[in-house]
Structures are given as structure tokens and as C-alpha cells.
Amino acid sequence: MSGNRNDTSQFPDPIYKDTVLSALFEGVKAHYAQHMGAINRAHLVMLKDTGILNPEQVRCLAGALKEIDAETDVAALTYTGEHEDYFFFVEAELRRKLGDLGGMLHTARSRNDMDHTLFKLALRERVQVLWQELATLAQALADKAEAEAETLIVAYTHGQPAQPSTFGHYLCAALEVLLRDMARLNLAAEDLDHCPMGAAAITTSGFPIDRQQVSSLLGFEAPLLNSYGCIASVDYVTGLYSALKLVFVHLGRLIQDMAFWSSFEVGQLYVPNAFVQISSIMPQKRNPVPIEHMRHLAAVTAGRCDVMVDTMRNTPFTDMNDSEGEVQQAGYAAFESGSRVLRLLTAFLPACGIDAGRVRRNSDAACITITELADTLVREETLSFRQAHEIAAATARGVLADEKPLAKGFTHFCEAFKSETGRETMLDAETFSLSVSPETFIARRTRPGGPAPEALRDALEIYKGHLADLNAEQARRNARHTQSTELLDAAFAALLET
Structure with a gap:
């Protein structure tokens, strides 16, 4: 003592x-x-x-x-x-x-309500910039998908060739996820739009303050109601960085596919020379290194978001330094690395193309249209799908053993059909060849969400509408922020003349 x-x-x-x-x-x-x-x-x-x-x-x-x-x-x-x-x-x-x-x-104010208001203003500014980059990427995906609507690719599952699709169909899947990520980010941005000012230290003030006026002058939609929550709740931090993390977790999967597709063994994605680094010792190697940098930066960004959320774990439900200056500075780095990913991906992906010859060779080598042969047998020969599947499987085994394209396997098909059904097939060689072509496979997938041109066109219209709605909401928010700055400048200038 x-x-x-x-x-x-x-x-x-x-x-x-x-x-x-x-x-x-x-x-x-x-x-x-x-x-x-x-x-x-x-x-x-x-x-x-x-x-x-x-x-x-x-x-x-x-x-x-x-x-x-x-x-x-x-x-x-x-x-x-x-x-x-x-x-x-x-x-x-x-x-x-x-x-x-x-x-x-x-x-009638405190460092407590001021600090959280400051952080919301700083985050709001960063979200506005990142949103524009996300919207630009989303538009680039939509444009590329439209341009590549009929470009054949091999779709993979479990790392193995599975079925034919189109590059446009694949990109639309990525666009769908990105739009959902943007919707989640939009909801998180709404949480930034409620002002803590007027909460003071914890319980508001005995002075007749006007919380709505301060909120409006700072561009917020409304005051955050509960004064204790204004200084204690950090869900605007955890919610924002959780939403931000998902953007880069999901884009990281797309980026990993690009690494796989551009490998020598697969080779269906062509990366132009502007994005290729030549080995210093092996002049034949084309290294698409931007993919690796994007994958790394996406992972780093997701990790930085995790830091923000995990820092809040088991902290007291009150005002505390764990949610303030230093952690916010750490969190700003997620916006910096995330921005680099978005800008690079927006330039990189539209510049890439699909190697049609490699797609055709891989399709033939892996019998990826075999499902349509089974479907054709169900429709044309009124077989059960299980019977049709057995015939298709036997046909695939035959052509793979002979190292021939599936379209050249009519003899194997006829033998498999008779062995399974005890009768001759009604399909001729031309119908068989047509049923196993990638173009036929795509053209027959006309259901909503499928890769057929009309289905893809309809989907793109929906995606463009969703993007327009999200952008309009963000634009309204930005307009309120801009207008509030003008109103505050005018109101403050009037004080000088009082």
C-alpha cells in the first residue's frame, strides 16, 4: 500500500x-x-x-x-x-x-460515441471504393459470359473431366456467387449507416441534444438507437468483415480453377503473353504468375478479415480498446489487399481465352458427353435410365480401350446395346454421333440455369437486373453521403456568420 x-x-x-x-x-x-x-x-x-x-x-x-x-x-x-x-x-x-x-x-459527447462514429465513417468510405471495384468485376464477368456463351469447355468435378459446358455458363455461376456476396456486403453497409453520436459515454446526455440532426449532417440514415449498444456493439465490424471475407474466399476458388485450367496437362485456359512470365532458366515455360498472386492476395485478405472477427471473441460487451484504433488499422489492410485482387482479376479474366483444340481433345479423351447418350436411349429407345447407363458405360469402356473419340464408338455401342437389351438399337450411326457431340449436349440443356444459349441469355438478364438493383441502392447511399457533406459545409459556414 x-x-x-x-x-x-x-x-x-x-x-x-x-x-x-x-x-x-x-x-x-x-x-x-x-x-x-x-x-x-x-x-x-x-x-x-x-x-x-x-x-x-x-x-x-x-x-x-x-x-x-x-x-x-x-x-x-x-x-x-x-x-x-x-x-x-x-x-x-x-x-x-x-x-x-x-x-x-x-x-454532451464522449470519446466513446466519437470513436465508433469515426470508424464507421472510415469504413463507409472504404466500402464505397471497394463496392465500385466489385461492381466493375461483376460487369466484366457478365460481359465475358455473354461473349463466351457458346464457347465449349470441359467442366470438372473432383478434379476429373465430367461434362461439357460453356465458358459463359461457368462464368455465370461465378457471377451468381459474386452477386450474393455483394448483397451480403450491402446488408453490412446498412449497419454502417446508423450513427452512434449522442450516446456520449454510455447513457446519452442530460442536455437536449438532437441525435437525428447530427446523424443527418454526417450522412447516416439514422441514429443507432440504444445508447449502450452504440458504444458496446461491434457487429458493424464483425458483420462487415464476415461479408468481406466471403467475397475473397469465393473468388479464391475461381482463381484456383484458373490455375488448374491453365496447367500444361489441362490447358483449356489460354493466358495471353501480357500476363505470362517466362522462366529465367527454362525458356519454354509460360508461367501465368498473376494467378498465383491473386490466389495469395485473396487468401491474405480473407485472413485479415478473420483477424478482425476473432479479435472480438470473448471481449466484454462494453466500450473497449479491442474494437478501436489498432484493430481498425489492421482491418483497413483487408481493403487494400482485396482491392488489388479485384482490380487484377477484372483485367486478367476478360483477357483470357479458351483453347478450343485442347477442349476437344480432352472431351474426346474422357468421354464427357456419355450422359447424353444415356439420356438419348431413355428418350428414343424407352429404356430405364439404369439400363441406358449400363450401355453408355460399356460403350465408354470400349472407346477408351481403343483410344478413340466417343463419336467413333458406334460399333461398341451396338454391341453394348444388344448385350443389355437382347435386341438391335434403332439408332443409326449418324444419330449416335450427333447424340454424343458436345454441341448437342449443350443445346439440349435448355432448362432454367442450363448452358443452352437461350437459358444462358435469360439468366444473364436476371443477373444484370440484380446488379443494377444493388448498384442503385449503393448509389442512393452514396448520394446521401455526398449531400450531407454539402449540407454540413453550408451549416458550418453559417456559424461563422452568426
Whole structure:
């Protein structure tokens, strides 16, 4: 106990200063300067309109804030221990200029509600940029799918050739997932659009504040209602980064397919020279290294999102540093690496093409149209599918043993048909050959969601409509943010004339 009474140490301890406060100051000062300025201005407008401060007090505070913005080179600020961050720097400058009046700007607010508002503003800005990149990628996928609607590919399951499809059909599957990811991100963006200001430390304030006015001036849709939740709930963080993670988990699977498809053994995806690096020692090797970088960056982005969510695990349901400065700085890195993936993939994928000759050879070598032969037997010979399957399997075994294309296997088919049914087939060689062609296989898959041109065309119209709706919602949100900036600028300018 006596040691506590004789403690003459002063905050901050040098190690705490070096390991925490200096790094925190550097990391947050940029967005603090931008978004804290907006919060200060909006709060001051509200203090004037509610009569909490009188017009002369407000005019002096507004003028001092304007001077501080003009005089301060934020980038040049360094942590000295005098001011913990930009908030305390501004307050100190206000008090230096105005004396005790400088401390009145903080009436009816706290670092708690301010911090969460700052982070939401910073995240909102990053989501807006990333959204545009996602929308550009989605449009590129739709355009490429439309252009490649009839381009044959080998579709793989379990790493093995399975059935023919089209590049357009494959890309539409990826587009569908991306649109769902964008819808999830859109919902997470809605959680960013509710303002914590007015919660103060925990329980709002005894002053007659107008939470809706501050929320509107900062571009939020509405205040976040429960004041305890304003400073304790971090689901805007966990929800956003969970949604963001899924984008890159799912794109990573698409990227991995590109690595597989462009391998020498498969070779159905042609990567143009602009995206190929030649080996320094083996001049015959074409290394599509952007695929590896995208795969790596997608994984890193997903991992950074996991860090954000896992940091919140088992934290108390209250205001705490675990959800504030340093973790937010770490989370911004997910937007940076994610942006690199999206921009590279948007350029890379449309530039690639399908090697038709390799697709044809792989199709023949693996008998990937055999399912349509079985379906044809069910339709034309009125067999059960199990009978048809046995005939198709025996036919495939025969042509694979002879190393012939399936279209050349009519003799094997006739033998298998008679062995299974005890009669001759009604199909002739031409009908058999037609039934096992990739073009026929695709053309007959006309059901909704199938690869036939008309089905794919209908699906693309649906996807384009979904993308337009999502973009329209984001545009409305962006317009509100832009309009609020203009309203805040005008309202603050009017304070200077009070």
C-alpha cells in the first residue's frame, strides 16, 4: 500500500509510449483529421441549433476550428506524449486559442460515441471504393459470359473431366456467387449507416441534444438507437468483415480453377503473353504468375478479415480498446489487399481465352458427353435410365480401350446395346454421333440455369437486373453521403456568420 502512495511515475511509461501510443497516433491521425473534423462541425451545428451553446460561443468555436484546419499539417504531426491523438490535439488548440471556451465543444459527447462514429465513417468510405471495384468485376464477368456463351469447355468435378459446358455458363455461376456476396456486403453497409453520436459515454446526455440532426449532417440514415449498444456493439465490424471475407474466399476458388485450367496437362485456359512470365532458366515455360498472386492476395485478405472477427471473441460487451484504433488499422489492410485482387482479376479474366483444340481433345479423351447418350436411349429407345447407363458405360469402356473419340464408338455401342437389351438399337450411326457431340449436349440443356444459349441469355438478364438493383441502392447511399457533406459545409459556414 505504501508503494502506491509513493508512486511518482507519470503517464505514459516510455515503453507504453513506444509500443502503443506512438503507433496508434501515426495510424489514426489521417482519418481522424478528416472525419473528426466533420464530427466536430456537425456537433457544433447541433449545439447551436438546440441552444446548448449561445451564438457567440458557437461563432468563436467555429472560427477556431477553421483556423486549426488551415494551420495544421496533419501528416507532419508526431506523437510527443503531449496529446494522445488528434482529438486531444484539436481540443488543446481550441483551449489555447479560446481559453475555457475551447473545452465547450465537448459538451454532451464522449470519446466513446466519437470513436465508433469515426470508424464507421472510415469504413463507409472504404466500402464505397471497394463496392465500385466489385461492381466493375461483376460487369466484366457478365460481359465475358455473354461473349463466351457458346464457347465449349470441359467442366470438372473432383478434379476429373465430367461434362461439357460453356465458358459463359461457368462464368455465370461465378457471377451468381459474386452477386450474393455483394448483397451480403450491402446488408453490412446498412449497419454502417446508423450513427452512434449522442450516446456520449454510455447513457446519452442530460442536455437536449438532437441525435437525428447530427446523424443527418454526417450522412447516416439514422441514429443507432440504444445508447449502450452504440458504444458496446461491434457487429458493424464483425458483420462487415464476415461479408468481406466471403467475397475473397469465393473468388479464391475461381482463381484456383484458373490455375488448374491453365496447367500444361489441362490447358483449356489460354493466358495471353501480357500476363505470362517466362522462366529465367527454362525458356519454354509460360508461367501465368498473376494467378498465383491473386490466389495469395485473396487468401491474405480473407485472413485479415478473420483477424478482425476473432479479435472480438470473448471481449466484454462494453466500450473497449479491442474494437478501436489498432484493430481498425489492421482491418483497413483487408481493403487494400482485396482491392488489388479485384482490380487484377477484372483485367486478367476478360483477357483470357479458351483453347478450343485442347477442349476437344480432352472431351474426346474422357468421354464427357456419355450422359447424353444415356439420356438419348431413355428418350428414343424407352429404356430405364439404369439400363441406358449400363450401355453408355460399356460403350465408354470400349472407346477408351481403343483410344478413340466417343463419336467413333458406334460399333461398341451396338454391341453394348444388344448385350443389355437382347435386341438391335434403332439408332443409326449418324444419330449416335450427333447424340454424343458436345454441341448437342449443350443445346439440349435448355432448362432454367442450363448452358443452352437461350437459358444462358435469360439468366444473364436476371443477373444484370440484380446488379443494377444493388448498384442503385449503393448509389442512393452514396448520394446521401455526398449531400450531407454539402449540407454540413453550408451549416458550418453559417456559424461563422452568426
